[in-house]
Amino acid sequence: MEVIEQYTSPFYPHIIDVFPSVVRKLWKKNQVLLLDIRTPMEYEDHHIPGAILVPLDYLDVLIQKIPHKEIAVICEHGNRARYATYGMPDLWKGKKVYYMIGGMAGWMSMGYEVTTGIDENGKLWEKWIEELQS
Numbered sequence: 001m002e003v004i005e006q007y008t009s010p011f012y013p014h015i016i017d018v019f020p021s022v023v024r025k026l027w028k029k030n031q032v033l034l035l036d037i038r039t040p041m042e043y044e045d046h047h048i049p050g051a052i053l054v055p056l057d058y059l060d061v062l063i064q065k066i067p068h069k070e071i072a073v074i075c076e077h078g079n080r081a082r083y084a085t086y087g088m089p090d091l092w093k094g095k096k097v098y099y100m101i102g103g104m105a106g107w108m109s110m111g112y113e114v115t116t117g118i119d120e121n122g123k124l125w126e127k128w129i130e131e132l133q134s
Contacts, residue, residue, distance in 0.1 A: 015085045015097045020107040023072045023100045032098060033068040037084050038075050043122050048074065048107065049115045053122045056080050058129065063091050065128045072098040077105050 009015065026032040027048070034051035036043055043053045051074065054062050071092075075081040078101055085092065085099040100106070108114055 012089050018098050032070045032072045044118045046114045054125045070096045075103045078103040
């Protein structure tokens with residue numbers, strides 16, 4: 001029996017569904033940017049070390065600030081990340097996007113790395129908003 005580690009829709013070949021274990025492998029090899037689209041409160045409570053916070057409400061405005069070509073989109077349970085990827089597919093043109101199935105809940109259930117507090121990566125989005133307004 002073959003284990004399926006990822007799934008790609010023929011309609012959106014640049015969006016790939018993967019489990020937290022795959023995201024972690026890519027992250028450990030520095031092959032992917034972790035994009036946390038939850039609220040600042042959720043990020044402060046727990047997030048993956050090195051993840052960049054861009055709340056979903058600001059994603060369409062701030063995506064241009066993220067130059068990376070490969071991005072893993074992360075939320076708490078996977079619902080917002082699914083919307084952010086498949087619900088806004090044009091946002092990701094020119095990028096390879098990983099939708100992390102199960103979100104932070106799935107990541108934490110595997111016992112993977114988590115940290116707390118607001119760090120520089122948790123404040124970047126606010127700086128970017130200020131830059132756009134000036």
